[in-house]
Amino acid sequence: MSNTISPGKPPRKSNNTADRPRETDWRLFLRLVPYAKKHKRLLAIAMLMLVPIAIANATQPLLIGQAISLIRKEPSTYGFFQRDTVMEGLYVVELILLVTVLIKLLMSGFQGYLIQQVGQKITAAIRQDLFNHVTSLAVRFFDRTPVGKLITRLTSDVEVLGDVFATGAIGIIADLFSMLVIAGFMFYIQWQLATLLIVMLLPIAGLIIYFQQQYRKANYKAREELSVLNSQLQENITGIRVVHLFRREKFNSKLFYQSNTDYVEEVDKTIFFDSSVSATLEWIALIAVAGVLWFGGSLLLKEQLTFGILSTFIFYAQRLFEPLQQFAEKFTVIQAGFTAIERVGDILDEPIEIRDKANSRALSGFEFGYIDEIIENLDAEESNDSKIPRGEIRFEDVWFAYKDDDYVIKNLNFTIYPGEKIALVGPTGAGKSSIIRLLCRLYEPTKGRILIDGIDIRDVPQAELRRYLAVILQDGFIFAGDVKGNITLGDGYTFEEVQAAAEKTNVSEFIEQLPQGYHTQLRERGTNLSSGQKQLLAFARAAIRNPQVLVLDEATANLDVGTEALIQAALNELLIGRTAIIIAHRLSTIRNVDKIFVLKRGELVEQGSHEQLVRQDGLYATLHNLQMLGS
Numbered sequence: 001m002s003n004t005i006s007p008g009k010p011p012r013k014s015n016n017t018a019d020r021p022r023e024t025d026w027r028l029f030l031r032l033v034p035y036a037k038k039h040k041r042l043l044a045i046a047m048l049m050l051v052p053i054a055i056a057n058a059t060q061p062l063l064i065g066q067a068i069s070l071i072r073k074e075p076s077t078y079g080f081f082q083r084d085t086v087m088e089g090l091y092v093v094e095l096i097l098l099v100t101v102l103i104k105l106l107m108s109g110f111q112g113y114l115i116q117q118v119g120q121k122i123t124a125a126i127r128q129d130l131f132n133h134v135t136s137l138a139v140r141f142f143d144r145t146p147v148g149k150l151i152t153r154l155t156s157d158v159e160v161l162g163d164v165f166a167t168g169a170i171g172i173i174a175d176l177f178s179m180l181v182i183a184g185f186m187f188y189i190q191w192q193l194a195t196l197l198i199v200m201l202l203p204i205a206g207l208i209i210y211f212q213q214q215y216r217k218a219n220y221k222a223r224e225e226l227s228v229l230n231s232q233l234q235e236n237i238t239g240i241r242v243v244h245l246f247r248r249e250k251f252n253s254k255l256f257y258q259s260n261t262d263y264v265e266e267v268d269k270t271i272f273f274d275s276s277v278s279a280t281l282e283w284i285a286l287i288a289v290a291g292v293l294w295f296g297g298s299l300l301l302k303e304q305l306t307f308g309i310l311s312t313f314i315f316y317a318q319r320l321f322e323p324l325q326q327f328a329e330k331f332t333v334i335q336a337g338f339t340a341i342e343r344v345g346d347i348l349d350e351p352i353e354i355r356d357k358a359n360s361r362a363l364s365g366f367e368f369g370y371i372d373e374i375i376e377n378l379d380a381e382e383s384n385d386s387k388i389p390r391g392e393i394r395f396e397d398v399w400f401a402y403k404d405d406d407y408v409i410k411n412l413n414f415t416i417y418p419g420e421k422i423a424l425v426g427p428t429g430a431g432k433s434s435i436i437r438l439l440c441r442l443y444e445p446t447k448g449r450i451l452i453d454g455i456d457i458r459d460v461p462q463a464e465l466r467r468y469l470a471v472i473l474q475d476g477f478i479f480a481g482d483v484k485g486n487i488t489l490g491d492g493y494t495f496e497e498v499q500a501a502a503e504k505t506n507v508s509e510f511i512e513q514l515p516q517g518y519h520t521q522l523r524e525r526g527t528n529l530s531s532g533q534k535q536l537l538a539f540a541r542a543a544i545r546n547p548q549v550l551v552l553d554e555a556t557a558n559l560d561v562g563t564e565a566l567i568q569a570a571l572n573e574l575l576i577g578r579t580a581i582i583i584a585h586r587l588s589t590i591r592n593v594d595k596i597f598v599l600k601r602g603e604l605v606e607q608g609s610h611e612q613l614v615r616q617d618g619l620y621a622t623l624h625n626l627q628m629l630g631s
Ligand SMILES: Nc1ncnc2c1ncn2[C@@H]1O[C@H](COP(=O)(O)OP(=O)(O)OP(=O)(O)O)[C@@H](O)[C@H]1O
Pocket: 143, 402, 403, 408, 426, 427, 428, 429, 430, 431, 432, 433, 434, 435
């Protein structure tokens, strides 16, 4: 067996942490298109309704102007309204006005409902995609991303996106369309006044766009500060016991105060830009009316304009700026929505570092279902032991760094043969758990490769690899749900299989003592179980999966001596014909393994049986002697 202890040259690592450029609004908007496409029909109906709504909207000022022209018997009165009496003409005007009001009222309401419905569906789809994406990301991503930050993006950012639809802010599209129709009507009726209003509109639109951009920047920062705030909250809640035990309340409160103040400062900036937009629009609408009165008045005096048309334009001046004013109201929500798409997009764009190879079979001759076959063979092995032994693990020139060139595993070469029981020992931080993480492909080696039964683990689908290997950690993680669910973890095992797995690992007695046995509800993170009890469940969880390789990372550290002996007896049975890797600090627990690998600062410095290593008088012997002294 090859075992290269001398370290080679560390491999070079590429630095690919280039900043992603900020996306434009248009590109952000396009991100929603694939989601919107799924609701084409509903959206098409909503968009079609824009036409009658906008026409009804633009007709109303015209009708009011016509009523005035009728009363004043002006030449600008349309022939259609010139009836036998003025009153009759007015009735017609009012009737049409009523129809336009009804169209606007009913259609706007229905359109708003449709858009909100689609919006909520889109938001739900984005939330689902985010969840699926986040849970597929490599562990490395979670090392560098605080949980609170992720939770903010998954909950409140997605919620903000939902608000864009829920508050009707999306109606801005209808408002903009209305502006276009109004502009068309104005030019048709009186081009000079129409030009005046459009000329006033353009610089204001520019100013609004400027404020909008500033608001976006400030809002992005505010959301970042909120993430920091949430990370702190999350950290304090999950670590509440340590906070109390070490009296960190005041100290943490000060830290929180700082983050809270930073957040408020950023929010203040967003309020400033938001108010600037509202204020600008408030006075510009009045100036537009004044402009129409001044210019229209002079035309009227020269008898180039009638009172009817002047009144129509006064209404148009208001209507034209109305969408912009509404924009100001919806502005905050829309901009916050863009920030949310940007932040959510950042996560969705995060590449999935560890993927299954699309054509793994072609690359390595690996057959999909390989692990299934092994498991079948394992079942059969109990009665028939003529099968080829499997469960060989080989590390070939493996290097690994969590970040940059800070290698925690250096030039590792070893082979674990089928059915062998191996122990990894070494001082704290030597890299024992990192080896396990690499073996399960939670991280990829920076250099070198890991083989199971001669196949590179990168060529094995992750789901199969992780069924092939079962890992029991010191902290058995518990999900909210019952005991049975925490053993099956959503796989379709029957109740009998769950019971059998628990019996096989000697944990059935403990489960049956729980208030409702296998149906006892466990709280999130298993707060109603002791650390040892959580570990016991982890054994049943591993056993039911019938793994070929079992990894125990300080798996019995939380158990009392009696329970540990019981589990050990069960393990001895379970491990027959299977490969095992055991990490243990208490060297007495691993005395009987086939081989012990001794690690020091990521390097394999010694290997052999307990007796051989004690005789060798190296690091293992020192650790062993120290423990003997202590006991
Ligand atoms: N997620 C991580 N990001 C960065 N560095 C890490 C990470 N996890 C572990 N390390 C570093 O890698 C080195 C090896 O850690 P590892 O957990 O493999 O040690 P170990 O031998 O299992 O230690 P212990 O006996 O204390 O469990 C340590 O120096 C540790 O600081």
